[in-house]
Amino acid sequence: MELFRGLEVPALAEVMAVALIRTVPRHTPLFHQGDPAQHCHALLSGGVRISQTNAAGAQVALRFIGAGEMFGSVPLFTDRLYPADAETVADSVEIRWTEASLRELITRHPAIALNLVTVIGRRLMEVQDRLREVTTGRVEQRLARALLRLAASGKTSDAGTALAFPLTRKDLAELSGTTLHTASRTLAAWEKRGWLSSGRAQGRSRITLHDQAALAAVAEEGRE
Amino acid sequence: MELFRGLEVPALAEVMAVALIRTVPRHTPLFHQGDPAQHCHALLSGGVRISQTNAAGAQVALRFIGAGEMFGSVPLFTDRLYPADAETVADSVEIRWTEASLRELITRHPAIALNLVTVIGRRLMEVQDRLREVTTGRVEQRLARALLRLAASGKTSDAGTALAFPLTRKDLAELSGTTLHTASRTLAAWEKRGWLSSGRAQGRSRITLHDQAALAAVAEEGRE
Incomplete structure (x- = not known):
């Protein structure tokens, strides 16, 4: 899992001890745009569609999340509101942590914060590339x-x-x-x-x- | 400065002790797309234009950086290559840290890593908004x-x-x-x-x- 890369086994055991795991059938909403953000989410298996509602009320797909990938976690560090809808597109297993658990894990293992920077930094670059493609490609x-x-x-x-x-x-x-x-x-x-x-x-x-x-x-x- | 928000005075003194500060006249390139990324950059005053060269060879403005803002620092955590050109658009004062200094500071003050997550997370949300606007607005x-x-x-x-x-x-x-x-x-x-x-x-x-x-x-x- 990208978020916990490089962690030793005892640290990973701590991570799993406070994780909340649930199986979710396909076409289940996980959170809605504008809801208060309360968890850091990741996917153990399946797929999740991240979409936003635009000014005209239409849903627009923004990203698809696969096994091992994090999602919906940036707002814990910014404006505390989910910026998009998340819905499963296949039967999935979700793993999540409360904000308090995540912050406690980061305090004990700062490498997690650097992994967060890497994951979010990669997405920023990817979205910037897409933006450039859309305006010029x-x-x-x-x-x-x-x-x-x-x-x-x-x-x-x-x-x-x-x-x-x-x-x-x-x-x-x-x-x-x-x-x-x-x-x-x-x-x-x-x-x-x-x-x-x-x-x-x-x-x-x-x-x-x-x-x-x-x-x-x-x-x-x-x-x- | 967004990157060091919440740090105590002694920690800020450490940050400044290893900073490299230079004045840069306007229209000076600071780094080029594809160059190896070696520093975390921020601006004390002035302005910087971040632009990318597209497939047709044209320069496209991506973002403008103002006083207090970080730039060019994400690749230290991803592919280690600057994804864009940076050039001053006004007489500016740049402050930067080598990668080794930044990592040392983060180890001693993990709050810096959380600030990094916040800064990059905000930009990710902003670029996602722009992407949605471009495709639908x-x-x-x-x-x-x-x-x-x-x-x-x-x-x-x-x-x-x-x-x-x-x-x-x-x-x-x-x-x-x-x-x-x-x-x-x-x-x-x-x-x-x-x-x-x-x-x-x-x-x-x-x-x-x-x-x-x-x-x-x-x-x-x-x-x-």
């Missing part, structure tokens, strides 16, 4: 990058890399800052070329990437 | 929000709030993810209504906001 480039980012937490076999989460085409459009129409058209074109395939289950696509090199070329060059 | 809304964010570090007098940095219209276009043409047209319309005024000096605008309530209404509602 081409749609194909952004969509290819969104797929490659999701593939990093996917499962690789001989058939390719299956993305860890079931995603709608709307999710992918939102993650890459484009319209549903453009995302669907581009994904269909790439599927035709054999770069990826998608199987549908419960209204969501299970996407498998077959040619990450081709997608990386689009992501890097912005040319097809 | 209207241009006027984004421009109004960019101006209000800059006003937070500005100087308020009877005449209004003067932004802390001299900015080009291109800077403002980039910060709000729009074209120079649209940014200029919108700013001119707002100037005509008396919401702001801009004086030019050395090719850059010194913008003063006269009606933050009107801009806040645009920022919130997305309507003019």
Whole structure:
């Protein structure tokens, strides 16, 4: 788990002793945008969709959280309100700590605070990259990058890399800052070329990437 | 200074004892995108423009740093490469610490690590908001929000709030993810209504906001 990397076994035992663990079926809300933030959350298995409601009242996917990743924990150190909604997209096991437990753990093991800086710092850089892509890049480039980012937490076999989460085409459009129409058209074109395939289950696509090199070329060059 | 908030006087004396301080004239590069990151930087006075070069080779403004703010310090905890260029936009006084000094200070005063989490966490939330605005909001809304964010570090007098940095219209276009043409047209319309005024000096605008309530209404509602 990224948050407790480098900790010795006795320290990890302390971490687990104060952890709250629960299994959560898919499509369960974990917290809502604007609620008071009370826990540091992470995922042991499954997947969580982080989304925000915009001024027009529409939900926009912001990030997908996979096993081992932290979420919803930044507001404990800032304005104390969850900035987004979190909902499971698969059956999941959540692990969380109260704010008091987390602060006590950090006091005893300051390495946790440095891990927090690393995790949040990486996300800051990633979101800055996405912001730059959205304001200057081409749609194909952004969509290819969104797929490659999701593939990093996917499962690789001989058939390719299956993305860890079931995603709608709307999710992918939102993650890459484009319209549903453009995302669907581009994904269909790439599927035709054999770069990826998608199987549908419960209204969501299970996407498998077959040619990450081709997608990386689009992501890097912005040319097809 | 946000990074050392809450520290006692003896701890602050330690912080200052290992700090490197230098005065830097305006238009001086402080570091370049891709260079190895070796310091934690902050600004005692003046202003710094943080920008990235996109795939097409164009510079895009990402953020402006004012007095008391940290910059260029996240890569010490992630991939160890500066993700952006930093250049002074006014005569400035920079304060910085080597990575070894910063880590030593954090070991002795873990509160610094929690302050780092707070600073980086706030920026993450701000960039996520900007990303959501860019993908779903209207241009006027984004421009109004960019101006209000800059006003937070500005100087308020009877005449209004003067932004802390001299900015080009291109800077403002980039910060709000729009074209120079649209940014200029919108700013001119707002100037005509008396919401702001801009004086030019050395090719850059010194913008003063006269009606933050009107801009806040645009920022919130997305309507003019």
